[in-house]
Amino acid sequence: MNAFMRIKAAPYLLIGLVGATIYFFFPAQLPLASRIATLAIFVMSLDLVVGYGGLATLGHSALFGTGAYTAGLLALHSTPNPLLGLLVGGASGATVAALSGLFVLRYQGLTFLMLTIAVGQIIQNIASKFRAWTGGDDGLSGFTTAKILGLATFDLQGRVAFLYCTGVLLICLWMMRRLMGSAFGLACIGIHQNRLRMAALGTEIQPKLLTLYGFSGWFAGIAGALSAQVNQIVGLDTLGFELSAEALVMLVLGGAGSLFGAIAGTALFTTIHHVASNVDPYHWLFVIGAMLVCGVLIPRERWGALMRARP
Amino acid sequence: MNLSVLQSGFFGPPGALVPDPVLEIRRLGKSFGGLQVTRDISLTLNAGERLGLIGPNGAGKTTLINLITGVLMPDSGTVYLNAVNVNGLSQPQRVKRGLARTFQITQLAPTITTLLHVEMAIHERNGSIGNLWRSVDAYPEVRVEAMSILEMLRIESLAQRPPITLAYGEQRLVEIALAIALRPRVLLLDEPMAGVPERERHIVLNALERLPPELAILMIEHDMDLIFNFAHRIIVLAEGALLADGSPKEIRNHPAVRIAYLGLASNPDEPMTTATLDRR
Amino acid sequence: MTLLANILIDGIAYGMVLFIISVGLSVTLGLMRFVNLAHGAFAMTGGYLASWLIRAQGWPFAFGAAGAIVLTGLLGVAIEALVLRRLYRMPELQQVLFTIGLSFLFVASANLVAGPEVQLIPLPSWLRDPIDLGIRTLPAQRLLVVLAGLLVMMISVLIMKYSRFGIWLRATVDNTQAASALGIPVEWVYALTFGAGAALAGLGGILGAELLPLEPYYPIKYLVLVLVVVAVGGMGSVAGSMLAALVLGTIDTASKYLASDWGSLFYFLVMALLLAWRPQGLLSPGRT
Numbered sequence: 001m002n003a004f005m006r007i008k009a010a011p012y013l014l015i016g017l018v019g020a021t022i023y024f025f026f027p028a029q030l031p032l033a034s035r036i037a038t039l040a041i042f043v044m045s046l047d048l049v050v051g052y053g054g055l056a057t058l059g060h061s062a063l064f065g066t067g068a069y070t071a072g073l074l075a076l077h078s079t080p081n082p083l084l085g086l087l088v089g090g091a092s093g094a095t096v097a098a099l100s101g102l103f104v105l106r107y108q109g110l111t112f113l114m115l116t117i118a119v120g121q122i123i124q125n126i127a128s129k130f131r132a133w134t135g136g137d138d139g140l141s142g143f144t145t146a147k148i149l150g151l152a153t154f155d156l157q158g159r160v161a162f163l164y165c166t167g168v169l170l171i172c173l174w175m176m177r178r179l180m181g182s183a184f185g186l187a188c189i190g191i192h193q194n195r196l197r198m199a200a201l202g203t204e205i206q207p208k209l210l211t212l213y214g215f216s217g218w219f220a221g222i223a224g225a226l227s228a229q230v231n232q233i234v235g236l237d238t239l240g241f242e243l244s245a246e247a248l249v250m251l252v253l254g255g256a257g258s259l260f261g262a263i264a265g266t267a268l269f270t271t272i273h274h275v276a277s278n279v280d281p282y283h284w285l286f287v288i289g290a291m292l293v294c295g296v297l298i299p300r301e302r303w304g305a306l307m308r309a310r311p
Numbered sequence: 312m313n314l315s316v317l318q319s320g321f322f323g324p325p326g327a328l329v330p331d332p333v334l335e336i337r338r339l340g341k342s343f344g345g346l347q348v349t350r351d352i353s354l355t356l357n358a359g360e361r362l363g364l365i366g367p368n369g370a371g372k373t374t375l376i377n378l379i380t381g382v383l384m385p386d387s388g389t390v391y392l393n394a395v396n397v398n399g400l401s402q403p404q405r406v407k408r409g410l411a412r413t414f415q416i417t418q419l420a421p422t423i424t425t426l427l428h429v430e431m432a433i434h435e436r437n438g439s440i441g442n443l444w445r446s447v448d449a450y451p452e453v454r455v456e457a458m459s460i461l462e463m464l465r466i467e468s469l470a471q472r473p474p475i476t477l478a479y480g481e482q483r484l485v486e487i488a489l490a491i492a493l494r495p496r497v498l499l500l501d502e503p504m505a506g507v508p509e510r511e512r513h514i515v516l517n518a519l520e521r522l523p524p525e526l527a528i529l530m531i532e533h534d535m536d537l538i539f540n541f542a543h544r545i546i547v548l549a550e551g552a553l554l555a556d557g558s559p560k561e562i563r564n565h566p567a568v569r570i571a572y573l574g575l576a577s578n579p580d581e582p583m584t585t586a587t588l589d590r591r
Numbered sequence: 592m593t594l595l596a597n598i599l600i601d602g603i604a605y606g607m608v609l610f611i612i613s614v615g616l617s618v619t620l621g622l623m624r625f626v627n628l629a630h631g632a633f634a635m636t637g638g639y640l641a642s643w644l645i646r647a648q649g650w651p652f653a654f655g656a657a658g659a660i661v662l663t664g665l666l667g668v669a670i671e672a673l674v675l676r677r678l679y680r681m682p683e684l685q686q687v688l689f690t691i692g693l694s695f696l697f698v699a700s701a702n703l704v705a706g707p708e709v710q711l712i713p714l715p716s717w718l719r720d721p722i723d724l725g726i727r728t729l730p731a732q733r734l735l736v737v738l739a740g741l742l743v744m745m746i747s748v749l750i751m752k753y754s755r756f757g758i759w760l761r762a763t764v765d766n767t768q769a770a771s772a773l774g775i776p777v778e779w780v781y782a783l784t785f786g787a788g789a790a791l792a793g794l795g796g797i798l799g800a801e802l803l804p805l806e807p808y809y810p811i812k813y814l815v816l817v818l819v820v821v822a823v824g825g826m827g828s829v830a831g832s833m834l835a836a837l838v839l840g841t842i843d844t845a846s847k848y849l850a851s852d853w854g855s856l857f858y859f860l861v862m863a864l865l866l867a868w869r870p871q872g873l874l875s876p877g878r879t
Contacts, residue, residue: 183450186447
């Protein structure tokens, strides 16, 4: 197993294998799997900031929702081309991240956390206010998603959507791994672990963090755009605090700082949520709550490595 | 003979051949609340010079280092790096102008390996730290340079180990490696022996001997034996002010310094060594 | 003029409720350095217990409320002593994760025990009737909330500054080992402080049941509100929490009256500006 994991392409092959298994043997679960893939991109983008950068944020859904609404509006008013939608969604997420980052990244700790919450809530309220554009509580709908690369339209069974989401997931995973494996990524990890040391090496800290935050917004926006295209509706919950909090829990369940943990945590959380909710809409809280509580009380070195990224 | 020609110097005004000091401090002052921690300190440091800074605890030595590096802003006075006023510059900006330091309590990123730490410093120096795409493993020149620095300090065996697995003395060496990798003009060593157990002292000492000779060094230390052997010149700080400035021999016999360190009733024949200080 | 008066009265009442709920969190976060994101669960517990005692058991309002507050306080002491004290040494993220998990468990349990419906606390007639203050009449409930808030603040400050317990608490927070060596029963201090915070949260949950409806998602829904008050007011500062709660509560109420389609935007905008201006909080900790 160890030898397999050392092959560079191993994680991608593994995801491909799991995906193929679901596609051929569990086709009824394709919508769930698509949802997991989409959320996994979002949680990976959160990992960049939380796991690698060491900045705990509860406002990340603002970037997801911005990407979702932008992609929806593009499809509604201009063109339903999905790849363009992804690019525009990503760009809008990056822009919002960069602008808000100029303000919030000057602060640390609890203050930073609270400010990210505030920015998220402000954006959600703005979206609610401008219901002529966003549809308000009813959500943004009425747009379609065109053929991807002119190849295939979305089918009712969700096969095309699943392949689309998985494809985007793999590409984003690859891009993020490259980003964090670069000298820039190393500097970000250094800033997380010891700012004083990095300043003493001559690193300008704010520009690095802002760049990281911007990239995180780019990927979060792509995830949001993907969600809009697959579901063909965007609601205010894409900007909500609950989504930000759930994403953080997903990240932590799987282990922060490696990107793979983000995917695993998302799969675990979403599956539990799905299975438990069929019994009672509150039961998933028991399972996840117990996992969090036990995970902390029972010492495991995996938890110790949570806030320390592995370069 | 036209004396004025001789006086003005054959190649130009006197002092033209003497390069600017790499580090100069003029009348630096700092207080916290009502307490004056740094009083009117001035000093110069030239390339290749080794300056020792000693003084009793609380004399303001680390504060001085923090003022020079930009961690603290002075209330009065100026810091010059290569004759340029750097008062308005941040820590990272001063590092880019050739200033490096080590910390009294080692400051390293706990899980980044030694080799990557040094490579990071080289990337910072190179400007390639902003590269978003190329893997850190794809810079062979950087890797070679980093390994050669580790080899020079005899710590190449620690290359793949992160600081949390290293002994305190070894961590101190990694800090020195980082400082070397930055290729600074001035290096500030803040108590390099602090916290290093007796049995690891020699590895730090050997590393200090391997520092490039053209580097200007300012070293704070309590270890008298080390300072008197290492430094070309020593300055003494007490209660935030400069008490004395001279060669090791002059300082060793300086009456005011002996009083500040050894107490009022001091035997003039008693040597000022670490052993003597320990006895007191 | 009436509109302004209404905004002020409702805003202050809302602010007082927020203060009473939040003050316990401010103390545990600021003085004990413990991040307890499950704090809202105590407010919910107080409200649920009061609702049960008054409606199901037929207790009179005052007794039901008092009973619920005491029980919530005891629950707080129990949780602190049995579970939370192992977490004090752990890094912040662990505390955050654990208490989020704990609040999830509270939410799910509330649903299991009482179903997803809102729990109502029937007010006795003496609280529903308006009281004539001369200048205008006020619902008695609002007056009670304001008085309760002021009382809580006064008592907290008095206890912290002048009582033996207050001295013990401050000594324990400054240096637990030294305090323990001096004979201060530090474990009791922590447990009682935490329990008091929980009890106060319960009181806030009861008094605020109209404004913050008691339903299973309560701890998660109102977590943000409570955190905002604590962060803006300054962790550990009782007076700071009061100031932040009143300012933010009034602004939120005003925006509900005057610009309701903007939702809570102004609340968060003001909060962000206040935090940016004073990252440590309006009143620095230690100045209770």
